[in-house]
Amino acid sequence: MQDSTTHRVGDATITKIFEIGLDAVEGEFLFPSIDPASIARERGRFGPGSVDPRTGALRLSIHSWLVQTPERVVLIDTATGNDKERPGAAVLHRLNEPFLDRLRAAGVAPDDVDLVLMTHLHADHVGWNTSLAGDRWVPVFPNALHVFSGRELAYLAALSAGDGSDAAIRDAARLGPMLHPPLPGVYEDSVRPVVQAGLARQVVVDGSEVADGFRFLPSPGHSIDHACISFTSRGERALFWGDVMHHPLQVARPDWNSVYCEFPQAALTSRRWAMEHAAETGALVFTTHFAESSAGRISRDGDRFAWQFV
Template identity: 50%
Template sequence: MEKPTSFDTYRLGDITVTRIPELSLEDFPAAVVIPEWDPDILVRHPDWITPGSMDPARKNLYMQVHSWLVRTPRWTILIDTGVGNDKPRPFTPGFDRLSTPFLERLAKAGAQPEDIDYVLMTHLHVDHVGWNTRLEGGRWVPTFPNARYLFSGRELQYFTDERHHNDRNKTSFIVQRDSVLPLVDAGVAELIEVDGSEVLEGFAFQPTPGHSIDHASITVTSRGETAIFPGDTLHHPIQIFKPEWNSMFDAFEDEARTARKWVLDYAANENARLFSTHFPESAVGEVRRRGDGGFEWQFV
């Protein structure tokens, strides 16, 4: 499942953004990932899916897991941290006790763990927080020792409250213990309120709940240019053409649709480049409005 891919770098004003790949996922049936999937949509609109986004039989969606390395004139930042190595994930076999060269890839992109100043997390799910910590001497310790880790305090509260320990959240409860709470214990976590205000100059956490209880999309501006990191409001490019289609991973369905529409409106209105977490191919592109009022997608 894991295989190396290229290290694409993009410029946004004074900022550079580099994709740090972790996993490629190619065994996700479209009708499972997207419960409302209608295969006839690709008969009517064959151009909505590029060859690198779905298998030739049009059955399985191609997706990825990766992080974004963002360099500003002042800081080196990671946005989301993937699955991580050695993590016990008994309910998510594809992520169980991985051993990937993620840190070697980060180094190839020019950053050592000690170089990271901030880690920003869109939410606290298994495939977005894993490299927050690594196993050292039998303990989970912060992977990026000089970094401050910024994430929603409400998310942490939700995923550590036993009232929410249900079948959907059983992996997330494990995740907090080995990938989030050790940051709190080490004094490097900053629990924020997701309210659209800047957490760093040019970086804001925009409220897009639905996929998770307090999911954030991170917007970035530099010298008049704009980007959005929408986390899991979107899992696959087909959702840009069909934003009413949720994924199986969205916990609060109505809110997830509202959040997805907000992200697409923002990207189109602000001419913001979109840096996805799970899209295949380059994972980066532009959202434009169609003549019928919908949206379309172009990889860059």
């Protein structure tokens, strides 16, 4: 169940650009360390937009957020992309989706985008940075500055080089034990081409403003330098969560890491921080993998949090 409603935050309009829906994700797969009875109990709190009432499977989404201000046309993350070789993740492998047609239907051509902000450099967040032209990967948004963490870039480059230098980057990050590395191939086909084209800007994720109203807020754990991206306009706030969580049942259970979290200890800390920040600021939260409208608000009652789709 998908909803492409456009939201307003200050002077900006924010629209979900849908890529693919994942409507049959088993809870035991997404949360492999959690016992099935606990998963069944928690998923019973949700309606058919987030949980299949017949099978109990979880519903997820992969999409981008289009932010249009009077001055800018911005994409937050760029989903998976077509034709990418992802044999380690079958649902992302060699896609053929009309993502750019959906972007055009929202009134934006690729040439119109002048800023691409990435919460992190995983396969389903950077894929439409590039498309295949013959045997080459070329930038999809040739007029856009692509902004992302310098540490994320260095880590992917080190893993690609295979020279062992990734260990020093992990040590410097001080995130605790690593559960697994990111999918291979992403640096080569979706990140390096925009760097080589001179379209990339590396930033330190420290809360500093990276563009008018946009800030990268530290929330590492899912990836080595994951950022939530905040946006403020006329005193109203939006918070793009990236992958601090994948399904709304984690709002009630922030102690549950997904199978995709690379640094589990840090991911737990960042997840709780992201909810506290959203509750304290009253931000409208834009998620990357919740289904339904994918946007909502967080409320807090003592140590517990609740999610409400908008």
